[in-house]
Amino acid sequence: MNKFKLTIFAFIVGMCSFIIVFPYISDLINNYRTLKNPEVVTIKSGEYIVGDDIQQGIYDVEVISGKVKFMQRELSAKDRVLGVNLHNGEHVQIKGQGKVKLSPANFESIEMSKSGQYEIHHSGFYEIGLQLPEGEYVLSYKGKTDKEKPFVQILSSNNRNVLHTYDFHNKDIYKIPLKKGNILEINKFLFFESDDIVINLKPLY
Structure with missing residues (x-):
């Protein structure tokens, strides 16, 4: 096999490999983007499946009204739990009378206080x-x-x-x-x- 045919063969093999692998790479990129930047959603009492009802991702959780039990934790209005990682297939259960807002995690840096901590x-x-x-x-x-x-x-x-x-x-x-x-x-x-x-x-x- 001369160099030209070898080059053509390598090109064809490379293209076939790319076509096979591309969907998996695309899924990984999309999953990463979703994980870092999920949509804002407001939910209330019920059971939700991540990937179906809620996008997977890392969320800041805030109770915007009432009192609820969010994933076994009792929360009241204005309570927040930050950086909660929700994975596809995970069940999120909310009980009580209230609403919960899930926002993309802000990852806000914590400033040192005047007391040096x-x-x-x-x-x-x-x-x-x-x-x-x-x-x-x-x-x-x-x-x-x-x-x-x-x-x-x-x-x-x-x-x-x-x-x-x-x-x-x-x-x-x-x-x-x-x-x-x-x-x-x-x-x-x-x-x-x-x-x-x-x-x-x-x-x-």
Whole structure:
């Protein structure tokens, strides 16, 4: 086979491979775009399937009226849970009398307070390197409760596997490492939200 025929053969093989692979690449690109920029949707009491009733994606969740139980967490008007990742096929259940708005996650960076620490006011998932600088921190919380205590986890960036868990039933202060790409999961409480609790992260320089 001379060089010309070899070139034509390689071109045909390449085109065939591209035609076969292109739909999968296109799906991956579309899924990524949807994940990063899903549509805003307002929902109420009921059960919803991600991919059918709701686009998959990462959402900021806000109760705009009433009281609801959103995925087992009790929320009232103006309560927010940030950076919630909803996957295709997942069931989202809402109970109660109220409305919930799902908006594309804003990934807003957290500014350092005048006291020299980062204060987190909403439960949710925060990306290190994007919303908080990487580094070592003293993790604590401010506020009182007779019911529960905050629960914090560090998750891996790709599949959100649990890397570290911090339970404030055991200690009041933890020293934690946060690496770029990690996800910091904040639960002021596991089953309800409270404005009385603030999670504090003080950098260790």
